[in-house]
Amino acid sequence: MEELERFAELGRDTLNPEMRSWKEAGGKIVGTFCTNVPEELLLAAGVMPYRIRAPESRDTSEADRHTTYLNCTYCRHVVDEALSGRYDFLDGFVGTNGCDQMRRVSDIFRAVAFREAAARGDFFLEYVGAPRVPFDPASLAYYRHELERLKQGLESHFRVQITEEMLAASIRKVNDSRRLLRDLYELRKRPHPPVTGAEALSITVASAVTPKEPFQRLLRSLLARLDGRDAAPNHRKRLFLYGSELDDPAWVQVIEDQGGLVVADGLCFGARMFWDLTDEGGDPMDAVARRTHQRWSCPRMVDRARRQERVREMVRDWNADGIVGERIVFCQLWGSEKVMTDLEARERGTPTLWLEREYRLGGTGQMKTRVQAFLESME
Amino acid sequence: MGSFIRFNRDRFTETFTDQRIAVQNMIEAMEAIGDPREICVIEIMKTVDVFLQRMFEAVEQEKKIIWHEFLFFPEIFYGFPNVHPVMAEIVAGFMPILDPEGLNPYVDAAENFGLPPDICPADKGFLGAVLQEVMPPVSLAVAPTSPCDSAITAYQILEKLIEAPVLQCDVPYWQDARGVELYTHHIWKMIRRVEEVCHTRMDWDRCREAIRLANECVENFIEENEMRKLSPCPHPGKLGFYQFMLTCLATGTVEGRDVSRFILEDSRRLAAQKKGALAEEKVRLMMYNPDPFYDLGVHDWLEDEFGAVTALSFFGHATQTLIDPSTPETIVRDYAWKMMNICMARQYRGPHEFFMDDFLSVLEGWNVDAVIVPALIQCKHGQATHGFVREACRERGKPLLLLEFDPMDARPVSQDKIHNTIAEWMETQVLA
Numbered sequence: 001m002e003e004l005e006r007f008a009e010l011g012r013d014t015l016n017p018e019m020r021s022w023k024e025a026g027g028k029i030v031g032t033f034c035t036n037v038p039e040e041l042l043l044a045a046g047v048m049p050y051r052i053r054a055p056e057s058r059d060t061s062e063a064d065r066h067t068t069y070l071n072c073t074y075c076r077h078v079v080d081e082a083l084s085g086r087y088d089f090l091d092g093f094v095g096t097n098g099c100d101q102m103r104r105v106s107d108i109f110r111a112v113a114f115r116e117a118a119a120r121g122d123f124f125l126e127y128v129g130a131p132r133v134p135f136d137p138a139s140l141a142y143y144r145h146e147l148e149r150l151k152q153g154l155e156s157h158f159r160v161q162i163t164e165e166m167l168a169a170s171i172r173k174v175n176d177s178r179r180l181l182r183d184l185y186e187l188r189k190r191p192h193p194p195v196t197g198a199e200a201l202s203i204t205v206a207s208a209v210t211p212k213e214p215f216q217r218l219l220r221s222l223l224a225r226l227d228g229r230d231a232a233p234n235h236r237k238r239l240f241l242y243g244s245e246l247d248d249p250a251w252v253q254v255i256e257d258q259g260g261l262v263v264a265d266g267l268c269f270g271a272r273m274f275w276d277l278t279d280e281g282g283d284p285m286d287a288v289a290r291r292t293h294q295r296w297s298c299p300r301m302v303d304r305a306r307r308q309e310r311v312r313e314m315v316r317d318w319n320a321d322g323i324v325g326e327r328i329v330f331c332q333l334w335g336s337e338k339v340m341t342d343l344e345a346r347e348r349g350t351p352t353l354w355l356e357r358e359y360r361l362g363g364t365g366q367m368k369t370r371v372q373a374f375l376e377s378m379e
Numbered sequence: 380m381g382s383f384i385r386f387n388r389d390r391f392t393e394t395f396t397d398q399r400i401a402v403q404n405m406i407e408a409m410e411a412i413g414d415p416r417e418i419c420v421i422e423i424m425k426t427v428d429v430f431l432q433r434m435f436e437a438v439e440q441e442k443k444i445i446w447h448e449f450l451f452f453p454e455i456f457y458g459f460p461n462v463h464p465v466m467a468e469i470v471a472g473f474m475p476i477l478d479p480e481g482l483n484p485y486v487d488a489a490e491n492f493g494l495p496p497d498i499c500p501a502d503k504g505f506l507g508a509v510l511q512e513v514m515p516p517v518s519l520a521v522a523p524t525s526p527c528d529s530a531i532t533a534y535q536i537l538e539k540l541i542e543a544p545v546l547q548c549d550v551p552y553w554q555d556a557r558g559v560e561l562y563t564h565h566i567w568k569m570i571r572r573v574e575e576v577c578h579t580r581m582d583w584d585r586c587r588e589a590i591r592l593a594n595e596c597v598e599n600f601i602e603e604n605e606m607r608k609l610s611p612c613p614h615p616g617k618l619g620f621y622q623f624m625l626t627c628l629a630t631g632t633v634e635g636r637d638v639s640r641f642i643l644e645d646s647r648r649l650a651a652q653k654k655g656a657l658a659e660e661k662v663r664l665m666m667y668n669p670d671p672f673y674d675l676g677v678h679d680w681l682e683d684e685f686g687a688v689t690a691l692s693f694f695g696h697a698t699q700t701l702i703d704p705s706t707p708e709t710i711v712r713d714y715a716w717k718m719m720n721i722c723m724a725r726q727y728r729g730p731h732e733f734f735m736d737d738f739l740s741v742l743e744g745w746n747v748d749a750v751i752v753p754a755l756i757q758c759k760h761g762q763a764t765h766g767f768v769r770e771a772c773r774e775r776g777k778p779l780l781l782l783e784f785d786p787m788d789a790r791p792v793s794q795d796k797i798h799n800t801i802a803e804w805m806e807t808q809v810l811a
Binding site: 068070099103105111112129333342 | 492493494495497498499524527528529531532533534535536538539547548549551552553557558560561564565568729730731754756757759760762763764765766767769
């Protein structure tokens with residue numbers, strides 16, 4: 001389908017055609033690593049939020065002056081791209097302490113990669129120090145203050161005043177994207193889902209690297225044409241895909257080529273990114289802070305029981321036969337989440353398979369064998 | 380809900396009786412050898428013995444036991460009647476010191492349970508000890524969201540394993556007034572939770588007394604740190620590690636205060652006599668990141684083999700602050716601030732400058748000739764700080780060794796390999 005090809009194209013390169021058009025029209029782009037930095041605030045400042053990826057990176061020789069072979073390869077590749085000038089189209093960067101490694105990558109971006117640009121005054125640099133206890137009022141207040149600081153920084157750098165109305169409007173705009181993505185995921189509950197997991201990931205990845213209007217137009221067009229489509233008529237099992245940073249649909253395709261259809265996910269670039277909506281009533285800054293701080297969490301948050309409950313609901317509601325977990329080697333958060341997930345899944349009798357991977361696709365032979373064995377074990 | 384891991388009296392008794400015997404044997408051996416570098420270590424190990432004895436007594440007396448992560452120093456808990464604090468990482472912290480292979484069964488238990496090898500051995504050792512049912516009983520486990528991802532998630536796993544509640548307190552990213560306010564809130568929350576779970580009330584007079592003892596300990600360590608700027612450095616390199624262990628276990632106790640006083644007086648005595656760990660210092664080192672727990676003798680070896688003294692180590696760097704004991708409010712606020720400033724909590728959170736500022740203050744303040752930075756395999760933020768460390772040493776013309784090892788498990792990198800790597804560096808970079 002044309003729309004699906006277009007989504008795949010949007011995620012293929014670091015700088016996609018829609019971003020080029022945005023820039024050519026005088027638009028600004030600010031990079032982030034993690035949804036700790038809410039899109040709503042950046043949009044309200046008139047800039048395009050961009051989730052930093054490294055789809056074109058081939059090695060990490062530049063990065064390894066700062067990182068080592070014991071760091072996760074997502075971190076190493078994005079550092080390499082930054083030091084190689086691949087993100088020179090960015091007008092700013094907002095770091096955050098999503099995990100220990102990304103915290104240091106943010107440091108390297110700030111103190112090395114973008115230092116000169118920021119010193120010249122034509123590059124926006126800010127940081128959001130996110131707390132980790134989601135339902136504590138003081139932690140929420142701390143986080144809200146961080147967002148207030150970010151807002152002030154955006155206002156000062158981009159010479160804009162972010163009013164409550166502007167923020168409320170951007171909340172609605174981001175929620176529109178989220179609702180469309182949720183509509184797409186709802187369709188995947190069908191016995192014969194109209195999109196595969198790989199296709200769905202290409203769409204969610206595109207949502208994180210494309211201006212909202214063209215993205216929503218394209219997704220609406222796709223949703224209108226999906227009725228009656230059976231994306232994987234011969235699938236053997238329905239799978240829930242859970243894990244860390246994964247922005248490469250080809251990795252999901254390897255699983256699906258073995259007959260395991262990914263019907264839902266809990267990925268950084270997937271449902272965890274968009275599932276929860278921001279409250280459209282009340283104080284908009286409060287709403288953004290609450291939504292982001294209390295959203296479907298990753299294991300950086302002290303939130304195990306609620307997180308696992310989400311996994312349980314997704315597996316149940318999307319009628320998944322098993323869970324495939326993935327983590328990038330050396331990711332400690334997801335190394336521990338693997339244990340927490342397995343403990344819960346065992347109690348519920350849900351089969352699980354965890355796959356370790358590098359940021360770039362590789363080692364697919366072993367992966368195929370393990371997925372095949374997993375599918376057979378469920379049959 | 381699956382079944383919880385419960386207190387196993389036999390395994391607990393066997394494990395910690397063995398540990399106590401090992402501590403006593405270590406003391407006896409050090410006394411017999413009579414190396415003057417070990418005078419202070421002997422006193423600290425005696426305190427460890429007292430700590431273990433008190434833990435047994437608390438179990439026997441059925442006191443409410445709190446497992447606290449090592450980045451909560453115990454003084455605050457001494458204010459609660461009928462409550463006894465035990466550092467949760469007791470097995471991970473002690474075993475490798477007493478036996479280089481001592482932690483391996485616990486690490487293996489955690490890995491067999493599903494934890495990947497690249498999780499910190501402190502957390503694998505802790506969870507392994509829980510899984511092996513050797514830990515004392517627990518009424519409440521408390522931990523800060525510090526020092527790293529590994530610890531944050533270990534306590535989330537713990538919550539699933541034990542029936543007792545687990546409370547994790549939010550450590551702020553920034554080092555500022557707002558951060559103190561956040562952490563103070565969480566420390567108050569912890570105090571209320573202890574009261575609720577342990578059916579007790581904080582006795583602020585008792586707490587105040589423990590705080591006074593802890594404050595003296597801090598003052599003594601800060602002064603001892605200053606004395607280490609002298610050449611010759613009065614105390615040996617390995618003492619820093621033991622001092623940190625003492626603070627984790629015994630700040631807020633009379634024994635902790637007395638030993639810190641002993642160490643300071645010993646330092647003054649040596650300085651007055653112009654004596655030190657080495658009669659002639661050829662090289663002054665810093666080792667900034669945790670030492671190999673199973674090879675604390677590496678410092679002795681550096682001194683004996685190369686005339687190189689570790690002027691200050693990471694664990695030995697006294698960055699703690701004092702607590703104003705005037706009111707409950709000042710106690711809690713300053714305890715929060717202190718816990719934001721103790722070793723690891725201070726340098727390992729926030730931006731890289733939190734680490735680098737302390738690193739540079741040691742490099743420049745303790746007259747350091749060369750730098751060893753343990754590149755701990757599992758310490759991911761540390762691995763990604765190497766570029767900054769390398770640049771800082773290059774700018775200052777200081778030889779640097781990024782020394783890779785697992786701090787508590789000698790299997791990935793052996794003691795021999797550590798020594799060989801250091802020897803090659805010393806011969807080719809430092810002494811050449």
